[in-house]
Amino acid sequence: MTPFPADSAGEWFNLRSRAWTDFPDSWNPMLIREIRRMLKGRAFAITFLLLLLSCWATSFFLVMSADLALDLIGAGRQFCSYFFVLLLLPNCFVVPLSMFALAAEEHSEQTLEVLTLSTLRIGQIFSGFFWCGALHAGIYYAAVVPFICFSYLLRGVALSNILFALVIALLFTAYMMACGMMLGACSSGPIRKTFCVLVLVVMGAFAFSISSTMAAAVVSTPSFLEVLSFALPSLVCSGSILVTILLFITGFGVGQFRLFDPLIAPYHVRLDEKGQVKRFSVRYGRISVELDESLRKEYFPDPPPGTATSPTPS
Amino acid sequence: MTDATPDQEKMTDEVPASASDSTADYPVVVTEEINGQAPAEGEQLAAEEIARDRAGEKPTLEIRNLHRFFGKLKAVNNVSFHTYAGQVMGFIGPNGAGKTTTMRIIATLDLPTAGDAFVCGHSVVDDPEKVRRCLGFMPDSFGKYSNMDVVEYLDFFARAYGFKGDERRDAIDRVLVFTELRKLADKPIRTLSKGMSQRLGLGRTLIHDPQVLILDEPAAGLDPRARVELRELIHLLATEMNKTVLISSHILTELGEICDSAAIIEAGQILTHGTIEDLKRHRSRKTSASGGIPLAVAVTSRSTELRNWLLEQPFVSHVAPAAHRIVFEFAGDNTERANLLKRMIENGFAVTEYAGKSETLEDAFMSITEGIVQ
Numbered sequence: 133m134t135p136f137p138a139d140s141a142g143e144w145f146n147l148r149s150r151a152w153t154d155f156p157d158s159w160n161p162m163l164i165r166e167i168r169r170m171l172k173g174r175a176f177a178i179t180f181l182l183l184l185l186s187c188w189a190t191s192f193f194l195v196m197s198a199d200l201a202l203d204l205i206g207a208g209r210q211f212c213s214y215f216f217v218l219l220l221l222p223n224c225f226v227v228p229l230s231m232f233a234l235a236a237e238e239h240s241e242q243t244l245e246v247l248t249l250s251t252l253r254i255g256q257i258f259s260g261f262f263w264c265g266a267l268h269a270g271i272y273y274a275a276v277v278p279f280i281c282f283s284y285l286l287r288g289v290a291l292s293n294i295l296f297a298l299v300i301a302l303l304f305t306a307y308m309m310a311c312g313m314m315l316g317a318c319s320s321g322p323i324r325k326t327f328c329v330l331v332l333v334v335m336g337a338f339a340f341s342i343s344s345t346m347a348a349a350v351v352s353t354p355s356f357l358e359v360l361s362f363a364l365p366s367l368v369c370s371g372s373i374l375v376t377i378l379l380f381i382t383g384f385g386v387g388q389f390r391l392f393d394p395l396i397a398p399y400h401v402r403l404d405e406k407g408q409v410k411r412f413s414v415r416y417g418r419i420s421v422e423l424d425e426s427l428r429k430e431y432f433p434d435p436p437p438g439t440a441t442s443p444t445p446s
Numbered sequence: 447m448t449d450a451t452p453d454q455e456k457m458t459d460e461v462p463a464s465a466s467d468s469t470a471d472y473p474v475v476v477t478e479e480i481n482g483q484a485p486a487e488g489e490q491l492a493a494e495e496i497a498r499d500r501a502g503e504k505p506t507l508e509i510r511n512l513h514r515f516f517g518k519l520k521a522v523n524n525v526s527f528h529t530y531a532g533q534v535m536g537f538i539g540p541n542g543a544g545k546t547t548t549m550r551i552i553a554t555l556d557l558p559t560a561g562d563a564f565v566c567g568h569s570v571v572d573d574p575e576k577v578r579r580c581l582g583f584m585p586d587s588f589g590k591y592s593n594m595d596v597v598e599y600l601d602f603f604a605r606a607y608g609f610k611g612d613e614r615r616d617a618i619d620r621v622l623v624f625t626e627l628r629k630l631a632d633k634p635i636r637t638l639s640k641g642m643s644q645r646l647g648l649g650r651t652l653i654h655d656p657q658v659l660i661l662d663e664p665a666a667g668l669d670p671r672a673r674v675e676l677r678e679l680i681h682l683l684a685t686e687m688n689k690t691v692l693i694s695s696h697i698l699t700e701l702g703e704i705c706d707s708a709a710i711i712e713a714g715q716i717l718t719h720g721t722i723e724d725l726k727r728h729r730s731r732k733t734s735a736s737g738g739i740p741l742a743v744a745v746t747s748r749s750t751e752l753r754n755w756l757l758e759q760p761f762v763s764h765v766a767p768a769a770h771r772i773v774f775e776f777a778g779d780n781t782e783r784a785n786l787l788k789r790m791i792e793n794g795f796a797v798t799e800y801a802g803k804s805e806t807l808e809d810a811f812m813s814i815t816e817g818i819v820q
Contacts, residue, residue, distance in 0.1 A: 164601075164605065241591065242588060
């Protein structure tokens with residue numbers, strides 16, 4: 133390490149910006165970066181406010197329309213169902229799309245290469261995205277959960293049912309976050325990006341319809357055992373299909389972030405000091421395989437010349 | 447990017463992991479003979495480099511028999527060169543010559559089909575992680591995250607390189623001081639000028655204090671002042687911080703002023719490699735082989751008449767006007783050259799300048815390359 137000619141190391145930070153840079157060192161750098169950007173952006177604040185207003189408006193509308201004195205139990209279930217729908221709406225569309233934008237930005241802004249050159253591992257990059265999405269979703273949950281609690285206070289819905297519905301919502305939120313992130317990682321070109329956005333919206337609609345139906349059914353069913361009897365098989369069935377799709381997307385997305393180049397020949401040629409072909413080996417395989425001689429001749433018809441510049445000085 | 451497979455690990459054991467294992471067989475510089483004339487200066491340079499090897503100094507960047515094929519296209523075809531600590535090396539070539547591909551391989555962003563590159567003795571094939579720790583890469587167009595300030599951008603990369611606490615703050619501060627971005631530390635990146643953005647890119651490249659810097663077209667799109675300032679920064683990096691800099695650019699006059707050496711690449715192959723002076727002499731020798739040394743003469747008036755007059759003189763050929771001067775090739779000796787000037791004055795030409803035309807890197811580039819497009 134060679135020193136920089138610094139005249140006052142550390143001074144600037146001590147004076148002005150220590151607070152900004154004092155996120156804990158143990159935090160994922162991607163998460164810190166996105167928190168800073170999120171706090172400066174307006175999109176998140178606007179969505180949050182819209183969600184809050186929707187909850188207030190829904191509450192107001194339901195209170196006005198329902199006869200709370202006659203059917204308190206029915207009103208509680210109805211309120212709870214609506215709030216779950218409101219909760220799942222941003223978590224199936226807004227959060228995944230923002231995750232998509234985050235991952236896709238690394239391609240479109242050509243920042244992925246400089247990011248890969250750092251000591252960040254690919255897992256850290258994705259976990260940073262994921263925690264950022266989790267924070268995003270967490271704040272939406274914080275906006276809606278008080279309203280769900282309010283519906284619980286109206287009675288008619290068991291706490292276990294509400295918790296189970298919340299678990300379903302969380303699972304689908306996490307699923308859609310992962311889908312958004314991985315589809316964003318796949319979108320390395322404009323055409324692919326458009327296609328991935330469409331896929332994400334379709335998946336979001338699919339996940340939203342399943343999760344909101346399940347959540348509404350769970351909060352509307354009086355017995356928790358009855359809930360388990362229909363909700364668990366539904367979760368397993370839909371989950372197995374959705375997870376398979378996610379694994380497929382993940383494989384492709386991680387491959388894109390690994391900068392895997394499909395054009396590169398899947399072998400590497402070892403040359404000796406004089407540039408003569410020493411050995412052909414399969415690069416990505418686990419077992420070293422000597423390749424066919426005809427392939428060698430195709431790429432290296434003759435032993436490569438010594439060096440391109442000049443012969444070695446005597 | 448490239449997790450070493452057991453196969454690769456096995457291969458690592460079989461071949462020298464580092465270029466520094468051998469020092470005797472480095473391809474050195476242009477030592478080829480042109481029309482039987484031994485390049486005395488080139489030999490002097492080669493001797494100097496051999497002396498460095500003998501003194502035990504290892505190249506910090508060495509490319510050895512590098513190949514990169516895209517199907518049938520040989521983007522990089524058997525490229526070899528090396529450079530030492532404290533040197534700025536220019537990497538020159540027309541568009542599509544293989545410069546960026548070579549640089550991306552050195553930066554571990556791509557894998558060679560064959561051959562290897564060594565950064566601080568670490569192979570880009572076998573030890574990409576070690577290479578990344580001692581290498582800074584500034585691509586021709588690097589992204590800048592929106593909604594971030596200068597200091598936040600640097601802080602992010604300092605964290606990404608694993609700096610913690612005061613070490614991180616000091617690293618950022620040193621970079622801000624060096625790139626003179628301290629006053630702009632709070633500014634959003636999107637408000638920076640192109641020149642300042644390039645400084646920020648250089649700062650990001652320097653955040654982990656790498657020994658080797660790969661700069662791909664850093665001066666592209668900069669105004670003259672920003673170019674001069676960037677040139678000074680690069681010069682400082684090499685001279686005061688002893689860093690190795692490999693820089694590609696189309697602005698050859700810039701390269702000629704900051705580089706110690708240069709390699710010219712075309713159609714994936716290195717055409718020549720040596721010091722800037724050596725490349726210029728390479729051009730001069732080629733010129734002399736075709737008939738004479740280049741001379742330039744300037745007169746206050748009657749330049750057209752002088753052109754016609756020169757064409758009638760012995761040993762003179764290839765007479766052409768060039769920027770207020772007349773350039774021509776002269777095949778005579780020094781006595782004949784003096785006689786020519788004497789005759790010019792006797793014929794009433796008001797000569798204000800009469801000198802050997804100085805060769806530029808651009809001349810050398812045009813002379814050496816053939817404009818081959820793959």
